[in-house]
Amino acid sequence: MELVKNTKIDFMGKRFIALTFSAILIVLGLVAAVQVARGSANLGIDLAGGTSVQIKFNTQVVLHEVRKALEEGGIKDFDLQELPTERKILIRVKKTGEKVGELSGKIITVLSQKFSNSNIVVDSTTEIGPKVGSKLRGDALWAVMAAMLGILIYITFRFQFRFSVGATVATLHDVLAILGIFYLIGKEINLLLISALLIIAGYSLTDTVVVFDRIRENMKDRFKKHTFEIVNDSINEVLSRTIVTSLTVFLTAVALFIFGGEVIHDFAFAIMLGVIVGTFSSIFVASPVVVMLGKDKAFSNKK
Amino acid sequence: MKKNFFWRVSLILSATVLSILFFLPSTSLRSSMPEWLKDYGLILGLDLQGGVHLVYEVDGDKAAEITAERIAGSLTNIFKEKGVDAKAELLNLEITVKPGGDKVENVINESYPNLELVTKTEGMISYKLSDKEIKSIKDLSADQALETIRNRIDAFGVSEPTIMRQGASEIVVQLPGVKDANRAIELVGKTAVLEFKLLDEENPLALELPGSIEADKEAELLAQYAGRIPEGDEILFEKVSDDLGNTIKRVYLVKKQAQMTGDFLTEARVNIDQRGNQPYVGIEFNSTGAEIFKQITTNNVKKRLAIILDNNVYSAPSINEPIPNGSAQITGSYTMEEAKDLVIVLRSGSLPAPLKMLQNVTVGPSLGKDSIDAGIKAGLIGALLVIIFMIVYYKLSGLIADFALVLNIVFLIGVLSVFKATLTMPGIAGIILAIGMAVDSNVLMFERMRDELRLGKTPRSAIDSGYDKAFWTIFDSHVTTLITAVVLFQFGTGPIKGFAVTLGWGVLINLFTALVGTKTVFDLITSKYDIKRLSI
Numbered sequence: 001m002e003l004v005k006n007t008k009i010d011f012m013g014k015r016f017i018a019l020t021f022s023a024i025l026i027v028l029g030l031v032a033a034v035q036v037a038r039g040s041a042n043l044g045i046d047l048a049g050g051t052s053v054q055i056k057f058n059t060q061v062v063l064h065e066v067r068k069a070l071e072e073g074g075i076k077d078f079d080l081q082e083l084p085t086e087r088k089i090l091i092r093v094k095k096t097g098e099k100v101g102e103l104s105g106k107i108i109t110v111l112s113q114k115f116s117n118s119n120i121v122v123d124s125t126t127e128i129g130p131k132v133g134s135k136l137r138g139d140a141l142w143a144v145m146a147a148m149l150g151i152l153i154y155i156t157f158r159f160q161f162r163f164s165v166g167a168t169v170a171t172l173h174d175v176l177a178i179l180g181i182f183y184l185i186g187k188e189i190n191l192l193l194i195s196a197l198l199i200i201a202g203y204s205l206t207d208t209v210v211v212f213d214r215i216r217e218n219m220k221d222r223f224k225k226h227t228f229e230i231v232n233d234s235i236n237e238v239l240s241r242t243i244v245t246s247l248t249v250f251l252t253a254v255a256l257f258i259f260g261g262e263v264i265h266d267f268a269f270a271i272m273l274g275v276i277v278g279t280f281s282s283i284f285v286a287s288p289v290v291v292m293l294g295k296d297k298a299f300s301n302k303k
Numbered sequence: 304m305k306k307n308f309f310w311r312v313s314l315i316l317s318a319t320v321l322s323i324l325f326f327l328p329s330t331s332l333r334s335s336m337p338e339w340l341k342d343y344g345l346i347l348g349l350d351l352q353g354g355v356h357l358v359y360e361v362d363g364d365k366a367a368e369i370t371a372e373r374i375a376g377s378l379t380n381i382f383k384e385k386g387v388d389a390k391a392e393l394l395n396l397e398i399t400v401k402p403g404g405d406k407v408e409n410v411i412n413e414s415y416p417n418l419e420l421v422t423k424t425e426g427m428i429s430y431k432l433s434d435k436e437i438k439s440i441k442d443l444s445a446d447q448a449l450e451t452i453r454n455r456i457d458a459f460g461v462s463e464p465t466i467m468r469q470g471a472s473e474i475v476v477q478l479p480g481v482k483d484a485n486r487a488i489e490l491v492g493k494t495a496v497l498e499f500k501l502l503d504e505e506n507p508l509a510l511e512l513p514g515s516i517e518a519d520k521e522a523e524l525l526a527q528y529a530g531r532i533p534e535g536d537e538i539l540f541e542k543v544s545d546d547l548g549n550t551i552k553r554v555y556l557v558k559k560q561a562q563m564t565g566d567f568l569t570e571a572r573v574n575i576d577q578r579g580n581q582p583y584v585g586i587e588f589n590s591t592g593a594e595i596f597k598q599i600t601t602n603n604v605k606k607r608l609a610i611i612l613d614n615n616v617y618s619a620p621s622i623n624e625p626i627p628n629g630s631a632q633i634t635g636s637y638t639m640e641e642a643k644d645l646v647i648v649l650r651s652g653s654l655p656a657p658l659k660m661l662q663n664v665t666v667g668p669s670l671g672k673d674s675i676d677a678g679i680k681a682g683l684i685g686a687l688l689v690i691i692f693m694i695v696y697y698k699l700s701g702l703i704a705d706f707a708l709v710l711n712i713v714f715l716i717g718v719l720s721v722f723k724a725t726l727t728m729p730g731i732a733g734i735i736l737a738i739g740m741a742v743d744s745n746v747l748m749f750e751r752m753r754d755e756l757r758l759g760k761t762p763r764s765a766i767d768s769g770y771d772k773a774f775w776t777i778f779d780s781h782v783t784t785l786i787t788a789v790v791l792f793q794f795g796t797g798p799i800k801g802f803a804v805t806l807g808w809g810v811l812i813n814l815f816t817a818l819v820g821t822k823t824v825f826d827l828i829t830s831k832y833d834i835k836r837l838s839i
Contacts, residue, residue, distance in 0.1 A: 001696050001752075054670070104663070105485060125484075125671040127663040131357065136796065143795035150786040160778055191798045195729040198802055199736045201322075202787060206740060207779040210747065213776040241750045242697065245743045250690045252735060256686035261677025263670075263728065265348075268681075271735075 004240045005219070011235050011283055016221025018284035022173055029257040032183035036137070039239045041183055043094075044216045045126050045191025049133030051103040054123040055111060061118060063189030066091075066111070076102070083262060090121065103127065140194050144201075148172070151205060159212055162293035170286035174204040177277045178270055187266055191271065196267045200274030203249065207242065207282035214238050215287070227294070231287045237271040246279045308830075317711065320719020328722065345720050346463070347479075348727030348801070349664070351678075353671030354479040355487060358662035361448045361472045362440030366656035370440050371398055371432055374415060382407070396431065397421055405427035427750045444655040445472050452476060453493050454651035459490055459644075483619045484665040486644065492612045494657050495648040498564025499599065502607040502619060504538050508555040508629050518542070518550045539609065541616035543636045555616055558611050562599045567592025570648035573642045576634075582642040584636040586649065593629025601625040604659045614643070648752055678731060689742060697749050699838035702746035705822045707816045711741045719805070720768065729802040735786075737809020740784065746818035748773040752839055762837035763829050770822055777817060785810045 035041035045052040063082050066089055070078060081090040091107055104125040112120055150167055155164035175197045182189060214234040251274065256268035328336050329344030348563055350358050375398045378391035389407045391400045398418065400407055403425055409416060411430065418430040434438070448663045449468055458476065461640035465477040481487050482609050508531060512520035516524055521540060532538060541553040570587040588596055599608070600622050609619040617635040637645070690708065716732060719726065760768070788807035791799055826836065 003696075029527040052562075056669070060409055085587070102667075105599045120669065121669060122665075125663070125665040125668045127660075129661040131825075132662045139794070139796045140799055143791050146794045147787040147790040150790045151783050154783055154786055189833055192728060195798060195802050197797070198787075198791065198806075199732055202736050202784050202806065203739060205783050205787070206743060208785055209777055209780040210743075217772075229647075240471055241746050244746045244750075245739075248692060248742045248746075251688040251692065252685035252739065256681045256687060256735075258681070259677060259684055260681035263674045264678065264681070 002240065003243055007230075007239055009113045009236060009239075010026075010232055012232050012288065015284060015288040017134050018280075021289060022281070024171055025177040028180030028184060029168075029173075029178075032180045032189075033176065035183060035206075036179070036189055037141075041133070041135075042186055042188050043133075044188045044193075045092060045094070045128055046188065046191045047133050047137050048094055049128045049130035051107070052090060052092040053104050053107045053125045054088060054090045056121040057089070057115065057125050058119045058121075059117070060087060061089070061115060063089070069110055070107065070112035071107065073114075075107060075110065077280065086262065105142045136191065140191075141253040144198070145177075148203075148272075155209075155212075159216060162290050163184050163212050163265075165293060166204060166286040166288075166290040167212065169289050170208050170281040171201050171204050172256060173281050173285050174200050175275045177281075178274050181273060182266075182270065187269075187285060192264070193270055195264075196270035196274065199271055200278055203274060204278035204281055207245070207278055210238055210241065211235060211287060212283050212290075215290075227234070228289050231291060235283055235287065241284070242279060246275050250275045308826060309822070311819060312827075315710070315820060315823065318717070319713055320353055321724070322720070323447070324712045325720040326716050328566070333516040342722060343720050345716060346725045347669075347671075348725045348730065349477060349479055349666055350670050350728045351675050352479050353666045353668035354477065355481050355484045356479075356662070356664040357476040357491065357660065358660040359452075359470070359474045359476065359491070360661050360721075361445045361447075361474060361654075362656045362659055363437075363444055363472050366444035367437045367440045368393070368396060368431060370657065371396060374418070374556075377415065378411065380738065381410060385410060394429070397429045398431065399427060401427050409756040423733070431654070437587060441472060443727065445474065446660065449474055450546060451495075451651050451654050455647050456487075456489055456653060458647040459487060467521040468600055474648065474658070480668065482668065486640065486661075488663065490644050490647060492658055493648045493654075494661065495565070495569065495651070496613055497649060497653065498611045498612055499563045499596075500559070500561050500609050501555045502609055503533070503558050504535065504607065506556060508536075510535065511553050512538070512556060515543075515545075515551045516552045518552055521552060522524040522752040524554065532556075539611060539614060539616050541619065541635070553616070555609055555619060556617075557611075558575075561611075562608070563592070563595050565649065565653060567595065568649060571646045572713075573639070574632075581634075582637070582639050582646050583632050584642055584649070586631050586633060588629040588631075593627070596623055596629055596631065597627045610770060612648075612810040617645075625806055674728070678728075682731075683733075686738075693742070693745070693803055697745075697839050700749055700752075701823050704742070706824060707745060707821045708738065708741055709814050710820050711738065711809070711812055714816065715805070715809055718808050718812065720755060724804055726805075727798065730805040733802040733805030733807075734809055736784075736806055740781065741813045741817060742808065744773075744777045744813060746778055748817070748821075752837065756837060756839070762834045765828065766822075767827050770818070774818065777814070781814050782811050 079092040152164045253271040312509045325343045372393045375391040375393045382389045419433045421429045461478045567588045569589045574585045611615045690705045751773045752765045755765035792803035
């Protein structure tokens with residue numbers, strides 16, 4: 001069975017349309033990144049600090065009753081989120097100040113008194129001091145930057161500098177795009193999303209390296225040809241592999257999305273989006289950047 | 304070639320057997336495993352298993368202050384012994400001695416040569432701890448706190464707790480599977496400074512104070528009497544239940560200076576009083592402690608002695624007669640569990656400094672289980688979809704790729720088990736990416752083989768050149784990913800590290816299975832049978 005056969009699509013010809021689209025994604029992502037850094041995006045408790053308590057009720061409860069009970073119990077500035085199918089309610093209080101360890105107990109006491117007939121079960125409580133939240137955010141950021149630098153060096157060593165720029169731009173593009181989309185639709189940005197972004201970066205990078213590898217191979221044989229042609233041919237040649245791989249990863253992500261339960265729901269969603277954007281970027285971002293950074297035929301400079 | 308082939312097959316087989324062997328201790332078969340093997344196995348992280356994850360910061364500044372205070376106290380005693388007329392006290396973190404003079408200076412240089420001189424006048428001389436000293440106190444207090452917490456957790460009874468230092472002053476405590484999280488948190492966090500202080504019943508204020516107040520009116524009462532508390536006294540509270548079962552607080556005026564601390568304690572245990580169910584804690588002192596306790600009780604008959612733990616009064620009995628045998632009782636209104644926990648903290652000693660909780664993540668056992676069940680189900684469905692897809696798309700070759708995929712997972716679990724890694728949610732994410740790359744490697748090779756076959760090559764040479772041509776692509780993509788994993792492991796913390804570990808190993812293992820594993824199977828087939836057509 002074969003999905004694609006001998007395609008001859010002029011990918012490079014469509015690069016300006018694609019780059020416009022990418023530019024929008026990048027701008028959106030940068031806005032989101034700035035908001036995350038400022039701590040004003042919809043950050044999870046693990047990144048922002050604060051308290052979250054997830055409670056499972058044995059009977060159906062109405063959200064505004066929970067809200068009323070908490071307000072009467074003297075708890076301020078909280079967010080409520082409902083998972084109605086599982087009778088679960090997530091209570092989040094951001095930035096509870098310096099002292100960790102009291103608020104969750106208070107929330108649980110208030111609710112178990114008010115809903116004593118519902119036999120509540122505490123699924124999870126998370127309390128994170130503001131210092132830890134910002135430290136984790138900082139650490140994650142530095143780790144990702146350092147990883148990017150590592151990739152830059154390796155690809156420069158194996159290919160050429162402009163290839164490494166292309167790969168880094170494409171990888172950053174994908175991470176920013178998903179971050180931007182999550183920010184735009186108001187999903188929570190937490191450590192699990194950061195794991196997903198790392199997966200997306202890894203996937204996107206592999207995808208890009210595969211295309212680059214074919215470009216390098218082709219430029220040895222056909223270095224007299226126009227750069228655009230080499231790139232177009234290379235992308236077409238690996239297109240079958242690109243689609244098959246994307247499809248398998250996408251299948252796994254869909255399975256996680258549908259059957260994985262509440263905890264990995266958003267995670268799986270991010271991977272699904274990431275596969276699409278990652279495939280797009282290895283074709284329409286990475287290669288065009290490489291081409292634009294060099295003159296025609298400049299591929300023959302090395303090897 | 305033949306020999307090489309034998310080695311490859313035996314390598315794959317033995318790696319498979321070892322992987323399964325080291326994984327077995329983390330299954331229900333654990334109890335029937337030999338002792339040496341029980342050390343290994345895959346441990347589920349708290350996010351999957353349920354439990355408590357706590358991060359504390361040891362208050363090193365407070366520890367330094369406590370040390371300075373102790374030095375000041377002992378200096379005063381030394382002066383008394385040597386007949387020097389001077390007094391030392393702690394003022395703004397400086398040990399201030401009044402009056403100064405050569406004699407005083409000599410005594411200090413002799414007793415505490417490490418103290419740094421700050422100011423010196425005739426009327427006063429002041430010293431401080433050197434920065435080096437403070438640093439070592441902080442370091443030591445973190446070590447001590449770690450040890451104390453470990454003792455308490457051991458006594459509390461948690462299987463496989465993780466208690467470790469992180470950075471200069473942080474302590475991470477992980478208690479998998481703990482159901483009563485709050486009890487554990489309270490136990491760990493108790494500073495457990497045990498003190499015996501006399502009540503100041505002669506002061507007129509003592510008569511004026513209310514006998515008891517509502518539980519949450521502490522601050523109000525303190526504000527009301529602020530400025531009127533006599534020097535050398537303080538107001539402390541005892542938590543009790545009234546006749547109706549409500550929690551109230553008794554109010555005491557006590558002398559600030561402790562008669563004795565818990566340092567001389569040798570034993571603590573839970574007893575039940577003769578009349579009924581009320582538990583109390585019996586404590587015993589060593590000989591020095593017994594001597595001090597005897598003196599206190601002899602000199603203060605008919606007075607009341609408050610037993611205070613972390614500034615909370617537990618009981619304040621009257622001294623009826625001198626107690627010579629070095630044993631005492633801490634009665635109070637607490638439950639059996641509370642009495643047991645009190646014993647644990649008394650036995651494990653006090654923390655060198657208070658702990659500040661930075662992070663508390665508690666995952667209920669039900670959520671952890673739900674997540675695993677859902678995760679496993681989703682993972683299996685996902686894997687099955689991929690396996691089926693590969694067979695449909697690449698026929699028999701797809702089946703070989705699926706074999707490599709299974710091998711990958713088995714090896715990865717084996718490696719993680721050998722290193723006793725903890726599998727967390729982000730760790731699973733790393734596995735997913737690694738498996739994605741495993742499939743990709745095979746797709747790359749198969750697409751190359753198809754290209755070669757289209758050019759009219761024989762199956763055998765198509766396989767060989769397919770592998771050869773895909774090799775560098777696979778190598779490059781894996782090395783870039785491996786670099787990412789290593790860097791993330793080096794610079795990342797917590798969840799990011801978990802991700803990096805599984806991804807890094809996954810990538811390494813995949814290089815092996817993709818380049819050796821499937822190739823061996825292909826070689827096996829092509830050497831046994833003369834294949835005319837490759838099923839791909």
